Amino acid sequence: MDTVRDITIALLRSLGMTRIFGNPGSTELPMFRDFPADFEYILGLQEATVLAMADGYAQATRNAALVSLHSSAGVGHALGNLFTAYKNQAPLVVIAGQQARSILPFEPFLHADRPTEFPRPFVKWACEPARAADVPQAIARAYRIAMTPPFGPCFVSVPVDDWDRPGEPVAPRVLATRNPGDRTALDQLAGQLRAAKRPALVLGAGVARDQGWEAAVVLAEVQRASVYVAPFASRNVFPERHPLFGGFLKASRSDIVSQLAHHDLVVIVGGPLNLYHTETGGPHLPPGTSSWIIDDNPAVLSWAPSGNAILADSRMALTHLAGAGCDVRRPMPDMPKRSPPPRAMSDRLAMARIAALRPAGTIVVEEAPSSRSAMQELLPMLVPDSFYTTASGGLGYALPAAAGIALARRGERVIALLGDGSAMYSIQALFSAARAAVPLSVLVIVNRRYEALEQFGRHFGLSEVEGTDLSGLDFCAIARGHGVAARRAETPDELDAMLAWSFGEAGPTLVEIIVP
Structure with missing residues (x-):
């Protein structure tokens, strides 16, 4: 029979995961026996560096990246950037070495105690397979979960002696996860957009993840809507010299209310509006302003303090709303004036x-x-x-x-x-x-x-x-x-x-x- 390592390498190759980001430790080495010529090991000198390199790579390729870490100490070093990957919704498959199964009862040197609990809550799923033969299937499942919106990292702990044991092959599967959203709710929102006097779009990083840039531009132009970037958006979501671009929202209630004060409808797409950093009281939106939020993450919809919510892919929702629009007669909104560039060193x-x-x-x-x-x-x-x-x-x-x-x-x-x-x-x-x-x-x-x-x-x-x-x-x-x-x-x-x-x-x- 093929070994767990042989089956895993074939699986990773089929998934386009031939770059491995890691910092090698003793319990990972058997994974790399007879390392295939078409794979590349990207060496990072510390596990936090390794995790962030893989995060950037995954976001840029729009495919899950593979991370290889050592047991507890290595995973611990990586946790800060694992937290960031979770918030970035970066799809990662993190494989961590574990000591040999035969000596785990004796708490051996460099083993991981409760390995699946350690990286939580910053992974979508964590597993240490019950049998060596189950390792490839666990990695395949981790990939599918990482690549299902909302994207994010998954974690598999693999005992060092599993790689050379016989394994069970993994059949290829199609993974289709884009959610177009509830058409009735989108049509209701489209009707409110047409009736609004001064609508605004607030765009978060999900618009970039879902490749919704062009759809956002079309919708803004069809509706003559001002466009803002949501607080702490981690990606660029709209051309920042477009005549409809209104700027970046600040991360406090009072600032958001002030910046959106002249809008009667706010449509938030691809991330939260209410991501606060400094404490202020008062309302979350200006009086008389209604809101809708669209995102592929149910948690983001659940903590929105007000307004209606639609679970959907950002690009598909924006495209639907643009297609349901009509020629409007609103005047172009006034945009902030830019100050002249500085001359002194700063x-x-x-x-x-x-x-x-x-x-x-x-x-x-x-x-x-x-x-x-x-x-x-x-x-x-x-x-x-x-x-x-x-x-x-x-x-x-x-x-x-x-x-x-x-x-x-x-x-x-x-x-x-x-x-x-x-x-x-x-x-x-x-x-x-x-x-x-x-x-x-x-x-x-x-x-x-x-x-x-x-x-x-x-x-x-x-x-x-x-x-x-x-x-x-x-x-x-x-x-x-x-x-x-x-x-x-x-x-x-x-x-x-x-x-x-x-x-x-x-x-x-x-x-x-x-x-x-």
Whole structure:
């Protein structure tokens, strides 16, 4: 009979999962015996880096990525970015090594105690198969669950001695999961859209996952509806220089009510509107404003504080609503005016110059919290699938995710836009980027402190915030130590020169951008 390993390799090949993201440990090694020539092992130097690389790769390919981790310690290292993958709705199959079945009763060294409980609640499903022969079927099931909306990571614990045992083959199956939504409810919403005086669309990351960009543009134009990005949306969902683009909603009740005050109908698609970060009281929507929310995740629909809800694929729902529209006579809404680009060295200047100098089709992966408003104002995303960030708010995601996205979209320039504090969480990803020789520009905004926490300190009335000083880091030296060429920019002229250099290189580079 074929071994569990032989059957699993054939299964992974049939699913298009021939890249394995991992950091090898003793209990994983038998999985890689006679490693096939058409597979590639992507080495990360720490498990959090491994998980985020796979997350970026999965989102960019729209197929589940395979992650190989060690037992408890390795899974523990990866948990922060497993949480992010869960919030990103990134489809992952995480396989973790376990000690041999014969010695598990004696709590052996490097075993996993209650392995299926440890990664919860940040996986959709977790399993340690009862028999070695069941391992391929468990991996196949994990793939199907990961690829069923809402997408997300699944976890399989595999004892080290299972790989060489006889296994049972897995038959191929078709997986069709797109949900068009309830037509009666969509038609009811279409009628309300036609009757509205000042409708608004609020779009979340689900629009990008479901490839709903064009459908969103058509619906907005048919209805002459203002379009906003939902709070903390982790993907770009609408052209950010479109005449109907109204900007980014802030993550508090009072700000959302203020920003949506002149709309009588709000249609939220692809993610929650009410993703709050700071506490304020009052209503969730302006008085007299009605709302509908459309998403493929029942949990998002359940916690929406008000309005009607439809469980549906974002693109299919948007397409239906656009087709059910009619020629409207509403005036074009007034859009916010943009301020002139800055001249002095700052994060705002950096965003403006990146926008001016980036090659066409560039992908931005961002983790610079204190500079996010500058990015949203001055570095617009203009084409689909050109922006990714962490949906969880956890740091240490963007740099390895950018490497994973660059692996998935070979030949396209990827920019990892990082704060200096964020960069240090998964700096080991520079090694993986150098080894893969991907066209990755790592741009580090260096203000020598955790500036986002300084801002929150002011919000909470703190006169001084402890533990935010980052002076003394040398990112050029760190990058060179990982095999990545690096340069520093301290003036506007240097900034332009260093960006042009980085964007023109074939392999990974790092630019340390010093701002006041």
